[in-house]
Amino acid sequence: MSNPSDSELMMLADGELDAAEARALERAAGPTGTVKVAAVREVGELVRGHLELAADDAEERLSGLWDLVERRLDQPQPEGAAARPARAAAREPGVWSQLVRWFDGHRAHLLTGALSAGAVAALAIVLREEPRVEIRTVEVPAKVTPGDGGTGGSGGTQDPVVLVATPPEVESLEVNGGTGTVFTIQDDDGGSETAVIWVTPDDVLEGI
Amino acid sequence: MKTRSLLTTSALALCVTIGVLALTAPAASADAPIACAVVEIEASTSDAPSIAAELRPLEKKLKKPPFSSWNTFKQLGAHEVSLEPMKASTLTLTHGKAQLLLREVTARGQKKKTRISLGISVDDGEGKRVLDSKVAVDAGDYLVVGRSLKGNRGHLIAMHCKP
Numbered sequence: 001m002s003n004p005s006d007s008e009l010m011m012l013a014d015g016e017l018d019a020a021e022a023r024a025l026e027r028a029a030g031p032t033g034t035v036k037v038a039a040v041r042e043v044g045e046l047v048r049g050h051l052e053l054a055a056d057d058a059e060e061r062l063s064g065l066w067d068l069v070e071r072r073l074d075q076p077q078p079e080g081a082a083a084r085p086a087r088a089a090a091r092e093p094g095v096w097s098q099l100v101r102w103f104d105g106h107r108a109h110l111l112t113g114a115l116s117a118g119a120v121a122a123l124a125i126v127l128r129e130e131p132r133v134e135i136r137t138v139e140v141p142a143k144v145t146p147g148d149g150g151t152g153g154s155g156g157t158q159d160p161v162v163l164v165a166t167p168p169e170v171e172s173l174e175v176n177g178g179t180g181t182v183f184t185i186q187d188d189d190g191g192s193e194t195a196v197i198w199v200t201p202d203d204v205l206e207g208i
Numbered sequence: 209m210k211t212r213s214l215l216t217t218s219a220l221a222l223c224v225t226i227g228v229l230a231l232t233a234p235a236a237s238a239d240a241p242i243a244c245a246v247v248e249i250e251a252s253t254s255d256a257p258s259i260a261a262e263l264r265p266l267e268k269k270l271k272k273p274p275f276s277s278w279n280t281f282k283q284l285g286a287h288e289v290s291l292e293p294m295k296a297s298t299l300t301l302t303h304g305k306a307q308l309l310l311r312e313v314t315a316r317g318q319k320k321k322t323r324i325s326l327g328i329s330v331d332d333g334e335g336k337r338v339l340d341s342k343v344a345v346d347a348g349d350y351l352v353v354g355r356s357l358k359g360n361r362g363h364l365i366a367m368h369c370k371p
Contacts, residue, residue: 163321168351171325171342178338178355185269192349194269199330199339199355 004029006036013040168195175199239293242310242324242347244369246287248301251278251354251362262286266366269350278362291369296327303363304338305331306353311342313371321346324369328353347371 004012004025011017012025013036026034103110170182178201184193249263251270257279259267270281284302291297291310299306309327316323325344330353332338338355345351347370354364 164319165321165346165349166323168343168345168349171344172340174340176337176339180339183274185272188268192346194350194352195343195345196352196354197328197339197341197343198274198353201332201338201355204356204358 002028004033009033009036010040013037013044165192167193170195170197173197178202178204240313240371241290241292242313242369242371244289244291244308244367246289246299246306246308246365246367248284248286248303249362249364249366250282250284250302250357251275251364252280252282253278253360254280256280266350269352275362275364281364291326301365303357304333304335306365307331308367310369312344315371321348322371323347324371326351326369330355330365345369 008025009029012022012029017025026037029037168184173180173182178199181198181200183196183198185196186193247263247266249266259270259281260283262283263270263281266281269275287299289297289299289308291308293310293313296307296309299308307327307329310324311327312323312325314323314325323344324347325342328339328341328343328351329337330339332355339353341353343351348368350366350368352364352366354362357363
């Protein structure tokens with residue numbers, strides 16, 4: 001085997017060769033190679049020792065840093081007021097300044113709320129039904145419902161708006177000392193009906 | 209966190225706005241008072257048939273059966289009453305008393321008349337409760353409550369209400 005190269009000697013010093021190769025290389029290296037291998041090993045020891053010392057020095061600081069990171073991750077997001085420095089709290093601000101500060105801190109919320117409220121109000125106004133007062137003002141002209149008993153208007157030139165009538169309903173009737181009768185009288189126009197509740201007392205012989 | 213807070217604020221504002229609108233919308237007129245016109249009539253039979261001039265609006269109804277069994281109608285009194293929901297109004301009549309209670313006003317769109325639900329109680333001249341009833345009628349339609357009196361007479365309470 002010829003004289004081994006420096007890289008082969010470094011591999012030998014680092015223990016990267018198997019036993020047979022290492023023995024063959026040591027024989028081929030001779031005294032000079034052996035000195036080189038020893039020198040390389042010594043330098044390696046020095047470098048490793050230096051790095052380990054540096055790591056030991058930094059370990060304490062790094063562990064504190066990780067503890068700090070973990071604490072920050074575990075804590076909830078601090079509120080604006082709570083996150084203020086202690087000296088600000090020590091100043092004991094007045095109610096007005098606290099109010100102003102609160103509004104400052106919630107400006108985005110207030111703006112969002114105001115915009116939402118405005119949008120909903122606009123939608124409600126656009127989509128809202130016509131006010132019922134219009135229903136009240138529509139009346140059937142007298143010429144359409146003659147003899148309506150007060151429900152007719154004064155007859156105009158416009159086409160009348162005829163409202164659909166619903167028969168009266170007597171939901172309950174309680175008569176004391178007599179007999180109750182319920183009937184309706186159809187108006188001449190056939191549209192509406194007049195409900196009549198009639199009581200015939202027991203002591204009155206004549207009924208209607 | 210901030211986005212969630214903004215969404216919460218927006219939802220809250222939305223709810224408050226809807227609530228305010230629902231409470232203040234003019235469509236919620238169920239709480240508005242209604243006006244009722246009440247006429248007290250005495251019906252009888254006489255040799256000189258007549259219907260009081262004040263009763264012209266009711267003339268055609270009074271000439272139909274069964275009211276046509278009488279031929280003389282006299283107005284005993286007239287009342288204009290403003291009824292508020294669930295607040296009873298008592299009317300003092302010539303023959304007793306009448307108590308009216310506005311139970312509900314229901315608007316039913318632009319093609320149907322507003323529906324008015326009333327509670328009606330009538331006492332005779334001696335303070336005895338004669339009738340107690342709950343009635344629903346269209347706004348503007350007449351409702352007549354009456355009873356027979358001695359001497360072949362009739363006591364009519366005619367009313368109609370409008371929002």
